[in-house]
Amino acid sequence: xxxxxxxxxxxxxxxxxxxxxxxxxxxxxxxxxxxxxxxxxxxxxxxxxxxxxxxxxxxxxxxxxxxxxxxxxxxxxxxxxxxxxxxxxxxxxxxxxxxxxxxxxxxxxxxxxxxxxxxxxxxxxxxxxxxxxxxxxxxxxxxxxxxxxxxxxxxxxxxxxxxxxxxxxxxxxxxxxxxxxxxxxxxxxxxxxxxxxxxxxxxxxxxxxxxxxxxxxxxxxxxxxxxxxxxxxxxxxxxxxxxxxxxxxxxxxxxxxxxxxxxxxxxxxxxxxxxxxxxxxxxxxxxxxxxxxxxxxxxxxxxxxxxxxxxxxxxxxxxxxxxxxxxxxxxxxxxxxxxxxxxxxxxxxxxxxxxxxxxxxxxxxxxxxxxxxxxxxxxxxxxxxxxxxxxxxxxxxxxxxxxxxxxxxxxxxxxxxxxxxxxxxxxxxxxxxxxxxxxxxxxxxxxxxxxxxxxxxxxxxxxxxxxxxxxxxxxxxxxxxxxxxxxxxxxxxxxxxxxxxxxxxxxxxxxxxxxxxxxxxxxxxxxxxxxxxxxxxxxxxxxxxxxxxxxxxxxxxxxxxxxxxxxxxxxxxxxxxxxxxxxxxxxxxxxxxxxxxxxxxx
Ligand code: ADP
Numbered sequence: 001x002x003x004x005x006x007x008x009x010x011x012x013x014x015x016x017x018x019x020x021x022x023x024x025x026x027x028x029x030x031x032x033x034x035x036x037x038x039x040x041x042x043x044x045x046x047x048x049x050x051x052x053x054x055x056x057x058x059x060x061x062x063x064x065x066x067x068x069x070x071x072x073x074x075x076x077x078x079x080x081x082x083x084x085x086x087x088x089x090x091x092x093x094x095x096x097x098x099x100x101x102x103x104x105x106x107x108x109x110x111x112x113x114x115x116x117x118x119x120x121x122x123x124x125x126x127x128x129x130x131x132x133x134x135x136x137x138x139x140x141x142x143x144x145x146x147x148x149x150x151x152x153x154x155x156x157x158x159x160x161x162x163x164x165x166x167x168x169x170x171x172x173x174x175x176x177x178x179x180x181x182x183x184x185x186x187x188x189x190x191x192x193x194x195x196x197x198x199x200x201x202x203x204x205x206x207x208x209x210x211x212x213x214x215x216x217x218x219x220x221x222x223x224x225x226x227x228x229x230x231x232x233x234x235x236x237x238x239x240x241x242x243x244x245x246x247x248x249x250x251x252x253x254x255x256x257x258x259x260x261x262x263x264x265x266x267x268x269x270x271x272x273x274x275x276x277x278x279x280x281x282x283x284x285x286x287x288x289x290x291x292x293x294x295x296x297x298x299x300x301x302x303x304x305x306x307x308x309x310x311x312x313x314x315x316x317x318x319x320x321x322x323x324x325x326x327x328x329x330x331x332x333x334x335x336x337x338x339x340x341x342x343x344x345x346x347x348x349x350x351x352x353x354x355x356x357x358x359x360x361x362x363x364x365x366x367x368x369x370x371x372x373x374x375x376x377x378x379x380x381x382x383x384x385x386x387x388x389x390x391x392x393x394x395x396x397x398x399x400x401x402x403x404x405x406x407x408x409x410x411x412x413x414x415x416x417x418x419x420x421x422x423x424x425x426x427x428x429x430x431x432x433x434x435x436x437x438x439x440x441x442x443x444x445x446x447x448x449x450x451x452x453x454x455x456x457x458x459x460x461x462x463x464x465x466x467x468x469x470x471x472x473x474x475x476x477x478x479x480x481x482x483x484x485x486x487x488x489x490x491x492x493x494x495x496x497x498x499x500x501x502x503x504x505x506x507x508x509x510x511x512x513x514x515x516x517x518x519x520x521x522x523x524x525x526x527x528x529x530x531x532x533x534x535x536x537x538x539x540x541x542x543x544x545x546x547x548x549x550x551x552x553x554x555x556x557x558x559x560x561x562x563x564x565x566x567x568x569x570x571x572x573x574x575x576x577x578x579x580x581x582x583x584x585x586x587x588x589x590x591x592x593x594x595x596x597x598x599x600x601x602x
Pocket of ligand 1: 199322
């Protein structure tokens, strides 16, 4: 599918016409200094000479109007727009309509330089190409999986500041390229992706999901950038304001006068800074030292955040091209198991045909890679999926967690024994799985040691009775019951149930439920699992992180996606409302082997 990808900056415009699957370019447009007398653009197509055109005073609309007749000679199926900020509203590519546009406009205060430019590009393109679907891809979306502790600042929460993270399409794209190069599933890897361009950020990608990233509420936090300061003691800001600098002056210093430009005093182009540093320029040497020291610090921190790291990836202008920066950053990372190869680093070259080069030694446990980023291709891929009618779904979407308290399933015969002849169960509240409900009825479960009163009956009636309790309940009752999948009650202990109209002693049916995930066939395809598979699920809880092994996959199209654990398991992970799990897939030869069960779960 041919996708026109627009990336509209405040005074620049990048347009790529490319195939959403192969990434092959039909045309590339670069416009700069828009809105000034020096506005110009260049247009390039394979096999044709690059045309450069001066268009004094031109804005986004004027450039698009000038080039669209050339671009639309090719068939275009959809237009993708890079939008820098999706706030908390957008966590996936979204088709643009008037309500989506209004929501994006309402986010302007979060990115005051970028959002108006993004919107100018969108409005122009929608007016000029009204019959095509226009789809927004958000820089922040990939980071919507950040756990609460990573996205929170230690200031009063009601102020409304949080970490959003940026460069999402690039971090996601290169983490996938790295996994493909390593011939692994991204869901088996912990990757640190270092996007080092004029803007720079580093992300911890744990099992396919962003769990930490260095840019924050705005793209000013984190690494040393071309002209941005990155991490800074907030006390400095207060001091600057107190000492009489205006807000605009402070903004200008931190966003446009800092970073490599501020440290080196020779501008933001690393090539110039490297040349001067080689000639002994102290300021340029310091600039490189600060840049690389800070990134090394982040790599150590992110390895700690993920409890280990399998690959470190360098990308974007500096990451792909500066052997010096990579060398400095990777010094002394041996303690992490990352052993750097000087020769491979000097020779590393990536391009569209060879998107990944390895710069670690053959005995390095952590693989160090250079990967070519291609944000337009990442956007085109996402847009292609949405335009084809499918929803663009996250790679490893979070799994909601349902906590099952102890409960009882009954046959109709048992209902009548316990509650009286002709009695039918009555619904108290629906459960998350369609058709299932909690009943008003409760029973006492009588064990040899003690009894538990008020155990809820769940409906509808079943062909076999089953009592599901936690291990703690088993100790309390004085019965040792096995961990079983629901329905698999053969050779399990019996138990006595006491109801208002009678008592029933079951010969079998007391189990501790096997933790499991309910999902549809479409979910199973998305996660790459099958009915009966056993997987690991890692929980980033608000308290005690835990990875659960032996989680059974149960697939049926009538199911709603949810992982079910019992109260003991939930307490062990200190799970609160809204906490989610992430699937850890099987590692080829790794420790996280997915097994098949003999039992076919109902
Ligand atoms: P952005 O897209 O954020 O504007 P890029 O990803 O194009 O930025 O990266 C720009 C940066 O890459 C510049 O600082 C530039 O100096 C640096 N860069 C490009 N090529 C080289 C090179 N060969 N050696 C060192 N730095 C390079």
